[in-house]
Amino acid sequence: MMRPVAYIKSDFTSKFGIPRQSGLTDLEAEIHFYPEYQNPEAVRGLEEYSHLWLIWEFSRSIRKEWSPTVRPPKLGGNTRVGVFATRSPFRPNPIGLSSVQLTDIALDPHEGPVIHIQGADLLDGTPIYDIKPYIPYADSHPEARGSFATAHRDDHLQVQFPPELLNKVPQSKQKPLIQILSLDPRPAYQQDPERIYGFPFAGLEIKFRVEEETLYVCEVNEGEKK
Structure with a gap:
């Protein structure tokens, strides 16, 4: 029987707004091990890799039937x-796979190793x-085909973020938030320019609307306290 070895601390407390794929630059998170796996020996040598694979659970998408x-x-x-031709969270086994960048491994006196990552x-x-090292010669396939999931990272929305609203966001969170918004968090089939969308990020509630190729941030409010 598989058991989780760790959990992630990220700025996302809602599924809405999370990037559809991993790898978004400057989006920081931490991996914390459960007590049974807090042995520093378990990550010895991991710092020699620049990227990692994370194998995780779609814990909010578990269904009895598939x-x-x-x-x-x-x-x-x-x-x-077909479900196996997608990365949908609604799968026979709710397992996710993400490639992330390793930025640091800190040793906490109470929690053992804490892995700092970007792009989760x-x-x-x-x-x-599970956590596995990313092996460039084996894991990178630039010539691979991507079917309907093929996208260009340059196909972004323009983000209009009024300075008085942007200033409500901690400076370290401003760049990743703008990147998230530029990727258009809306479902692809929702195109109503009058509709206001919102999602929590880094303790804030971000509200926006999209008209043609521009995303307009409407509000930035304090989110609910955990």
Whole structure:
């Protein structure tokens, strides 16, 4: 029986707003081990790698039944494809896989090793089942085809963030928040320019709307305290 070895601390407390894939620059998070796995020997040598694979659980998407097909948002929410041809969280086994950048491993006197990473697309508190080093010659395939999931990282929305609202965001969180917004957090099939969307990030509630190729931030409010 598999058991989580760690969990993540991130700025995301809601599924809405989380990047659809890992790798977003400057988005920081921490991996904390459960007591049984807080032995520093378990991460010895890990600092020699620049990137890691995280194997984790879609803990908010567990269902009793599974469907052989799902409706990816990128296809408008109406076209069905096989679940194994997608990265949908609704799977027979709710397992996720993310590639992240390793920035530091700190030794906490009470919690043992704490792994600092960038680029995680995980909800705060997500259970992590395993951590593996990313091996460039084996794991990188630039020539690979991506079907409907192929996207260009330059295909971003323009973000209009009024200075008086941006100043409510801690400086260290401003750049990653703008990056998240530029990727368009909305479901692909929702295109109403009058609709106001919102999601929690780093203890704040961010509200925005999108018109054509521009995202307009409307409000930044204090979020609910944990």
